[in-house]
Amino acid sequence: MTLEMPAPTGARPVTVARLLAAGPEADLARHLACFGELNTTDRAAGLATQLEASGLTGRGGAGFAAWRKLAATAESRRALAGRPVVIANGAEGEPLSNKDLILLTHAPHLVLDGLLATAAAVRATTMYVYASQPGLSHIRAAAATRPDAARIRFLEAPEAFITGQATAVVNAIENGLAVPRDHTGHLTERGLKKRPTLLHNVETLAHIALIARYGAEWFRAAGTPDDPGTRLVTLSGDVPQPQVLEVAGGAPLTDILRAAGTDPARLRAVLVGGYHGTWVTQDQLDAPLSPAGLANLGGHPGAGILHALDRTRCGITATADILDYLAGQSARQCGPCRFGLPALAEAWRGMASGSGQHTPAIRLADSVDGRGACAHPDGTARLSRSALRAFADDIRQHAHGNCLRTSR
């Protein structure tokens, strides 16, 4: 089989056209013309090895090594825990993320390839696509044009922040309740109906489809040794145009912002990783968008979200608005989250108005952290802590009744 890597078409050096190389709304013919055929059965035996060599990490937010989940699922199957289930997760509840929709709209066949290849590798008998609308309709329509996708089941994810959390996905498919549930072990051991369950973000599966075709070495030809490949990034906030870019792994935040037409010098900070993410201040924007590059800032690429805050805007007000939203998105199942998140949002509202101190925010973030069925309280605490670090000067000024910024 002779497969050639698609020629890079990105005009700017930081952007790379891989996942979206087949062009807008690529149908099956254009998908095959661009990427070539993929025999998922032939590639099944070597897929785990290729994934390990590729260094691909999950693109849904947690950033777990893709091969480890595959290997753990295969191990559970061998331990007779049941026939595995593979789920493509395109529940994009994060309001600042748009990349899963872009992928499902323009490259649905790549996601289907990745799902089929992964299912073949772990000998799964059941496959699901769980995604928000309108992305679900796009991939469902794409699947209807190919016979090998006939056994895939499709389920719509409701519009809410937490519906993409791993146990919420399993709960939604099993019980129709798209809220997280209590869990002690890994889903790869005991997931959907207690079967070994391999859940990957749709972008992760699309990368797997390319690695299955072209191999680990090809994947590593883009990016850096510690952050190989590419990732989809959603840019929003104070940028000329909100957009999704495919960028090389390890690209500095400044380069990505410039590729989106934004002058980093104009910015106060960038929220990296979304509402559960980390504020990176203007002087730190040389950091690469990679797990290692953001680690000493307390950050992580998450689902590839960059939300820019202009230097004229107030980070405290911006953070208070996000915390209001996050408090409202609690599933209200777990007490510390149900009561703690509104209290934390109120503390930030107090800081924004100049009537409150920052000490309650420290205490409340510590109180909710790690005390829920899902990571919603942890992520909210992370955002609060990072904002206290990033906007410390503003917080002092607010306490004296002054705001350093000219607009909200």
Next chain:
Amino acid sequence: MGQNTTAGAPARLHIDWTRCDGRGLCIELLPELLERDEWGYPAARSRSARSDIPIPPELIGAARDATALCPLLALTLSPAEELTP
């Protein structure tokens, strides 16, 4: 898994936050490990593993009582409960 755990290794007390309603019996039975937060829910005194609290051997009996007496069945003790006589 439990079979591989050596005797005397710490057990873990898992809190199912979707069940917990803050009745507080566990806090009274395990004051060494748990305190009441400002809303009445149990909070581990340690900063890590706050939903899966390590239980030292001398507190396994109290942890077992807490698990059995929780009116909302929100606690699970694992894995050393099978190993301790």
